[in-house]
Amino acid sequence: MNMKKTLIILSIGALLAACNKKSEQKTNTAQDTVAIEDNRAAEKSPEEITQFDINSIPVSSAEVGELPFFSFPQGLDFQNKPVQRSYDMLFFPLKGVMTKIEGKVWKTYVINEKSNTEEWSLPYFLKSYDDAITKVGGVKIFDGKVSQKELDRIKEEAKYFGEEGSIDYWNEPVKVYVIRRQNGDDIYIQLYGNTATGAIQILQKLPVEQGGKP
Template sequence: MKKTGLLLFTALLVISCNQKNKENESTTNDSLVTNEVSKPIETGFNIENISVSTTDIGVFPFINLPKGLREMNKPLVREFDVCFFPIDGIMTPFEGKLYKTFIAPNRGENFSQHFFEKSMSDYLLSIGAVKIFDGEITKEEYDRYNKKDPNKGGEGDIGYAGQNIKFWVLRTKKDGNIYVQYLSNNAGASLNVLQEAAFEQSITKVTAEEISSDLIEKGKAVLYINFDVDKSIISNDGIETVNEIALALKNNPSIKISIEGHTDNSGNADHNKTLSASRAEAVKEKLTSNGIDKNRLAAVGFGSEKPLVANDSDENKAKNRRVELIKIN
C-alpha cells in the first residue's frame, strides 16, 4: 500500500511539473510574440530630414561621367517627365527635368564596376547627397508599377526585379531637390537624374483672334485638334477649336482656306494618308455645319509626307500630328 501511494505521489508530482513547464513555456512564447508585434518598424521617407547642401553642383544633369566612360547612345533628356525611384523598395514617381542614359567604357577599354560605383558614391557624398536605398525590388513590385512608367524599356531604364539599385537624394539651396539612381554590372551602367519641379500648364485655348492673326500675317495657322484614336471623329475639346476656326472665318469673310491633315511616321504610310484626309474632311464638314460656305474650304491629307520636325522622339512625333490651315487667296 505504501508502495502504491508513493508511485501515485510521484506521478502527480511529474504531471504537476510538466504542467508548470508548459505554462512557463506558453508565457515565454506569448511574451516573445507580443514584443515582436509591438516593435516599431521604421518606414517612410521625408525629404525634410535631409540637410540642405550649399555646394555648387554645376548645371543639369549635374554629374559628369567618370574618366574613361561615355554615354552609350543619345541620352533621354526631358524638360518635364516622370521617373520612378525606390522608396523602401516601392517604386515611387517623382516629376521634373529628367536625364536617363546607358553608360559604356570608351572604345578599346574595359568597364570596371568597382571604379564606376566608387566614383559615384564618393562624388555624391562629397556634395552632400544621402543614400536612400541600396538593394533590389521584388518581382511583385515590378509587376505593380512597370506599366505606369511611360519610359519603361527606354534609354537608361532602371527598375527591374533583381537589379541592385542605388538611390541618392540631394537637397540644394540653388537647384532644389535632385534624385539620382544608378546600377552597374561588369559590362556597363545606367544612370538617372531628376531635378524635381512642379508641373506648369502650358496649354492655352486657341482663339479666333490668334487664328485670324496667323492666317493674315503668316498665311497659315498650325493647330492641334484632338480626334478619337485612329479615327476621324473630333473629340469634345477638338470641337471647341473648330468652333474658333469658324469664328475666325466669319470675322474675315474674304479668306479661303485649305485644311491640311498631317500625321507622324508611325504605322502604315497609306493608312496614315487616308486617315489624315478623313480628319481634314471632318474639320471641313464641322465648319460647314457652323455656317461657313463650303466654297471657302478645301480639305486634303498628307499623312507623314510633310513633317514639321524629324520624327525622332515622342515629342517631335506629337508636333507632327497636326492640322494646318493654309490661306489660299
C-alpha cells in the same frame, strides 16, 4: 512501505504533468503573441512600415550647376543619346518602397568610351559616381534589390521601363542617392551596373513655391 513508495511515485507523476501543462500554456501564449504581432505588421502598408523622410537628410548648399550635374567619369561615356525631359516622373526605391517622384529627368546607359582600351569596370563606375555625389552633399538612401512585390505593384504605371537608361531592378541591386536642396528642388539619383554596362537616372524635383505649393 510499498504503499508509501507508490504514493510518492504518483505524486511526482502528477507534479510533472502539471509542470508540462504550464509549459505548454506558456508556449502557446508566446506563439499567440507572435502571431498577433505578425498580423498587425501584415495589416500595415509598406509606406507605414518603411517611410522615407526627406527631412532626415541634411540640406546641401553646394553648387551643382544644371542637369545632369555630373560629367562622366574619365574613360566612360553614354551608349546612346540620353533621355532628357523638362517634366517626367520616375520611381525610386526609397527604403525599398517604389515611390513616384516628378520633375526634370535625365537618364542614360553608360559604357567605356571608344578610346578607352581598358575593360569595363563596374566598381569604378559605381565608386566614381559615389565620390562625386557625396562630395556635393548627396546621401545614399538605398543600396540593394527591389522586391518583386514592389515591381509588380507599379508595373502598370511605370510605362517608361525598357527605354534608354532603364534600371534592371529584376536582376541587379540599385544604389539611390538624394541631394536635398534649400528650396525643395531635391535631386534624386539612382544607378546600377553589370559586367558590361551601367545606367544612371537623375531627377530634380520641381522647386517649392512660396506658400508650400509646387
